[in-house]
Amino acid sequence: xxxxxxxxxxxxxxxxxxxxxxxxxxxxxxxxxxxxxxxxxxxxxxxxxxxxxxxxxxxxxxxxxxxxxxxxxxxxxxxxxxxxxxxxxxxxxxxxxxxxxxxxxxxxxxxxxxxxxxxxxxxxxxxxxxxxxxxxxxxxxxxxxxxxxxxxxxxxxxxxxxxxxxxxxxxxxxxxxxxxxxxxxxxxxxxxxxxxx
Numbered sequence: 001x002x003x004x005x006x007x008x009x010x011x012x013x014x015x016x017x018x019x020x021x022x023x024x025x026x027x028x029x030x031x032x033x034x035x036x037x038x039x040x041x042x043x044x045x046x047x048x049x050x051x052x053x054x055x056x057x058x059x060x061x062x063x064x065x066x067x068x069x070x071x072x073x074x075x076x077x078x079x080x081x082x083x084x085x086x087x088x089x090x091x092x093x094x095x096x097x098x099x100x101x102x103x104x105x106x107x108x109x110x111x112x113x114x115x116x117x118x119x120x121x122x123x124x125x126x127x128x129x130x131x132x133x134x135x136x137x138x139x140x141x142x143x144x145x146x147x148x149x150x151x152x153x154x155x156x157x158x159x160x161x162x163x164x165x166x167x168x169x170x171x172x173x174x175x176x177x178x179x180x181x182x183x184x185x186x187x188x189x190x191x192x193x194x195x196x197x
Contacts, residue, residue, distance in 0.1 A: 130176040
């Protein structure tokens, strides 16, 4: 019994000492957790900032790639425009001349071809002038043929006339030839319709 009386306080003392050491350890871990909490918060905020930085960096890279692609497209368009300047405009003017020759209004032709109205009016005026020139030249040729028949022919020993240098093709010439073709076609149409009617 004496042994039990001695063992019971010793066991109680060990349990109490174990409990006290455990409480101290828990208190130390709480203290260490509390002292590490600001460090953990700093680490978390650094991770968030790091993620945000890399996301922003990806967005900037994507925007730069899109800008580079746009710049390359614009450069290609500029290159093609400098290699073939005015081809589209020439085609637009030719189309305007043809539409005007068919009797379309100048304002309508300008809106259809995205040309200034003043330029379309100028094309119409040029067509009218070329039609007059064609009529006068045809009349002059008829009169010139009769005059050349009446005059004496040149002698064989006479010096041949020098050939003039060919002049460059102008926009007026292109419009003139296009309008002449349209006029010839428009003159032939009523005859054809009257024959079939």
